[in-house]
Amino acid sequence: MTKKIMVLKDAIKNYVNDGDMIVIEGFTHLICxxxxxxxxxxxxxxxxxxxxxxxxxxxxxxxxxxxxxxxFSWAGNPGVGPLYGLRRAVxxxxxxxxxxxxxxxxxxxxxxxxxxxxxxxxxxxxxxxSSLPEKNPNIRKIxxxxxxxxFSTVPAIKPDVAIIHxxxxxxxxxxxxxxxxxxxxxxxxxxKRVIIVSEELVDTAVIRSDPNRTIIPGIKVDAVVxxxxxxxxxxxxxxxxxxxxxxxxxxxxxxxxxxxxxYMSEWIYGVSGRQDYIAKLGNKVVRGLKANKSMAFPVNYxx
Amino acid sequence: MVSFSSDEIMVTRAAKELRNKEVVFVGIxxxxxxCNLARKLHAPDLTLIYESGAIxxxxxxxxxxxxxxCLVTGSISVCSMVEVFNYYLQGGLIDxxxxxxxxxxxxxxxxxxxxxxxxxxxxRLPGSGGACEISIHAKKFIIILKQNKRTFSEKIDxxxxxxxxxxxxxxxxxxxxxxxxxxxxxxxxxxxxxDSSKEIYLSEIHPKISVDHIKNNTSxxxxxxxxxxxxxxxxxxxxxxxxxxxxxxxxLG
Numbered sequence: 001m002t003k004k005i006m007v008l009k010d011a012i013k014n015y016v017n018d019g020d021m022i023v024i025e026g027f028t029h030l031i032c033x034x035x036x037x038x039x040x041x042x043x044x045x046x047x048x049x050x051x052x053x054x055x056x057x058x059x060x061x062x063x064x065x066x067x068x069x070x071x072f073s074w075a076g077n078p079g080v081g082p083l084y085g086l087r088r089a090v091x092x093x094x095x096x097x098x099x100x101x102x103x104x105x106x107x108x109x110x111x112x113x114x115x116x117x118x119x120x121x122x123x124x125x126x127x128x129x130s131s132l133p134e135k136n137p138n139i140r141k142i143x144x145x146x147x148x149x150x151f152s153t154v155p156a157i158k159p160d161v162a163i164i165h166x167x168x169x170x171x172x173x174x175x176x177x178x179x180x181x182x183x184x185x186x187x188x189x190x191x192k193r194v195i196i197v198s199e200e201l202v203d204t205a206v207i208r209s210d211p212n213r214t215i216i217p218g219i220k221v222d223a224v225v226x227x228x229x230x231x232x233x234x235x236x237x238x239x240x241x242x243x244x245x246x247x248x249x250x251x252x253x254x255x256x257x258x259x260x261x262x263y264m265s266e267w268i269y270g271v272s273g274r275q276d277y278i279a280k281l282g283n284k285v286v287r288g289l290k291a292n293k294s295m296a297f298p299v300n301y302x303x
Numbered sequence: 304m305v306s307f308s309s310d311e312i313m314v315t316r317a318a319k320e321l322r323n324k325e326v327v328f329v330g331i332x333x334x335x336x337x338c339n340l341a342r343k344l345h346a347p348d349l350t351l352i353y354e355s356g357a358i359x360x361x362x363x364x365x366x367x368x369x370x371x372x373c374l375v376t377g378s379i380s381v382c383s384m385v386e387v388f389n390y391y392l393q394g395g396l397i398d399x400x401x402x403x404x405x406x407x408x409x410x411x412x413x414x415x416x417x418x419x420x421x422x423x424x425x426x427r428l429p430g431s432g433g434a435c436e437i438s439i440h441a442k443k444f445i446i447i448l449k450q451n452k453r454t455f456s457e458k459i460d461x462x463x464x465x466x467x468x469x470x471x472x473x474x475x476x477x478x479x480x481x482x483x484x485x486x487x488x489x490x491x492x493x494x495x496x497x498d499s500s501k502e503i504y505l506s507e508i509h510p511k512i513s514v515d516h517i518k519n520n521t522s523x524x525x526x527x528x529x530x531x532x533x534x535x536x537x538x539x540x541x542x543x544x545x546x547x548x549x550x551x552x553x554x555l556g
Contacts, residue, residue: 027355027384028370052384053432074432078368079331079553082429090427102416104431105354106388113385125393126436128477129412129465135421149478179375180355181383237372244367294376 004224005171008273011195011223012038020160021048023191024057026234027182028078028242031057032165032197034230034274040064041269050159052108052183053078056233056250059085060268062098063260069099071157073108080247084254094257102136107154112183114156115190123151162191164216165231167239168206169198173221176213179237188216195223197230199239209301227274229286240289304510307537309490310555312509313447314340314545315537317401317488320445325398326350328437331369332554333447334401336545343544352391354433356382365549388433392440395480400441402434403448406459409502409523411446411466411484413438414459421461431463438464443485450489455521467501491517493534502526507534 006014016022016039024032036057039047043066049058050071055078061067063085075083088094103111110122123142133139133152140153164184169175173196177184188194196216201224207214233243233250253263271277278286307315310333317337321327323346329338339362342349351360355370359379366373375381382390391397404413405428415434419425438444446466448454466484467473474483483501487494493507504526505517510533518525537545549555 028368029355029372072430074429075427076429078370080367082427087427091424102430104435105384105433106392106436109384109388124389125480126439128439128479129462129468129473130431130435131416131421131462132431132435178381179372180357180370180381182356182370183384185383186385235372237375241372242368242370247367291372 003171004173004221005201006223006225008034008038008197008225008227011225012042012044015161015193015195015223016044017160018044019046021050022161022163023050023159023187024163025051025182025184025187026165026231027052027180029180029182029234030165030177030184030231030236031055031234032163032230033057033232033234034227035163035195035197036061037268037277038273039066040264050157052105054083054086056083056247059083059250059254060264062086062089063095063254064264064268065095067098068096069101071101071103071108073103073105077247077251081251085260088257101138102132103139103154104132107139109183109186111154111157112186112190114154115158116186119156121153121155123153125151127152157190159187159191161193161195162187163195163197164188165197165236166216167198167236168200168202169196169224170202170204170207170218171224172204172218173216173224174204174207174214174218175216175221176207176210177215178213181215185215188220194221195225196221197225197227199228199230199236201226211301229278230274232281232289235289238291240286240291243285243289304536305539305542307542308556309509311537311542311545312534313488313490314555315541316493316534317445317447318344318541319535320486321346321349321399324348326352326396328352328354328392328397328400328441329369330401330403331366332403334403335366336548336554337401337447339548340541340545344541350379352387352397354384354387356384356387358382358391365553367553388436392433392436395440397437397441398443400437400444402437402444402446402464404434404446404464406454406456407446407448407487408456408459408466410469411487411496411503412459412462412468413446413464413466414461416461416463418460434464438466438483439479439481441481443482446484446487448487448489450491450517451520452522457522467496471499471501491520495528497526504528505531507532509534510536
């Protein structure tokens with residue numbers, strides 16, 4: 001069997017191609033910035049980037065010119081303000097014009113559910129009375145064959161590659177998450193290729209000791225990368241806190257294209273990888289974000 | 304009367320709308336403060352649900368985003384977003400939703416998508432997130448936003464989140480499960496919706512604000528209740544709890 005464990009550079013080189021539809025999921029929690037930065041460094045182009053919330057990670061990839069289209073449901077810097085990289089692209093075509101395809105959160109969730117279930121579409125009750133269906137021809141309607149009631153539909157989404165950050169995984173990519181799970185499971189099952197980026201490599205015995213926590217099994221995984229602190233400035237429950245300071249800083253950085261370009265030269269192009277990035281952040285920041293302990297009671301899986 | 308900011312009266316007024324044991328779908332910013340204030344005052348058994356999947360959260364710090372880790376620690380359940388939207392929201396478990404936005408029209412429709420044309424936006428806003436489905440499924444929802452001529456708009460550029468759309472029975476005819484918006488709280492006053500027309504009207508006015516001022520900050524000819532009252536101002540006790548919830552004034556301007 002070929003080894004799935006590899007460094008992030010190789011995982012991105014081997015599994016992310018120009019023109020791919022890509023999803024780096026994680027709802028606030030476990031957003032793999034390490035992978036986004038590596039995609040920027042490798043100058044991937046013409047990506048179709050899907051995510052419920054483009055967040056800072058797609059803002060950076062858009063500003064770097066990697067993205068030709070985004071598929072999303074809420075584009076902002078949560079609690080802080082807009083995403084200026086995205087806005088410059090949408091409003092002014094800087095650094096390039098990007099297409100947008102827009103849903104609601106429920107709409108995006110349903111698209112991933114359909115993709116993961118290998119169904120062509122999913123029906124759901126939303127979009128009614130909203131202007132979105134007029135602007136997005138992919139939002140359609142269907143009559144229930146049992147009751148005759150009309151429902152909205154969204155098409156399945158099947159990305160070429162999903163990148164999912166997790167707290168722990170084994171060498172086969174059996175991956176466990178706790179805390180907010182967003183739509184990572186659906187995004188992974190919907191995608192043709194899956195890269196797991198994990199805070200920790202653990203023995204399969206650890207995974208097998210707590211099987212309920214596995215959200216993506218190794219049989220769905222192509223590559224496993226171990227990258228501690230790989231989600232910063234996002235967070236990993238039980239490992240490190242969200243760096244809210246940086247989310248505020250990004251508001252100032254991204255507002256001015258020159259400052260943003262300088263940031264990228266220094267913090268993305270100017271580092272060789274995540275370890276370099278962490279060293280540059282410095283011990284004080286890293287230690288300051290370290291999670292407190294709040295342990296779960298153990299459960300008995302015996303019979 | 305103690306002195307308070309416009310954000311503070313918006314939050315304390317909103318908190319009063321929440322009843323103990325209700326299930327609330329919480330948005331970030333002022334709605335989050337209102338829910339956590341209500342929990343510390345008259346509604347200790349409020350269940351807070353965040354679209355990120357945190358159910359029954361007991362945040363011990365002010366979450367900057369709805370995906371903050373403090374919403375997970377000590378919560379009742381953490382579920383995937385498939386469950387939040389399908390089972391909790393579409394399943395009909397949500398009593399109250401809280402929504403904001405950039406523009407509101409007289410029927411309580413909200414725009415948080417775009418100013419200008421959709422294809423060539425003057426300002427691109429964040430979009431729906433979960434707002435559209437919250438407005439459809441929550442048994443009722445409350446709107447909080449800052450008021451001026453642009454936000455209280457005769458015609459909004461985009462309906463992100465439907466209120467009563469354009470007439471009294473529109474929601475029923477579209478088979479929307481939720482009753483729609485019940486209250487709008489701004490920095491100037493509080494608004495209800497008329498039973499006969501479903502149009503918004505001013506029902507409470509904040510202390511030291513005049514009706515003229517409110518009319519000058521509304522882009523249509525606003526109805527004013529014949530029994531207009533003054534909004535109950537925050538008490539000292541409410542303010543001290545509220546200020547302790549946001550000590551760095553992240554959301555309270």
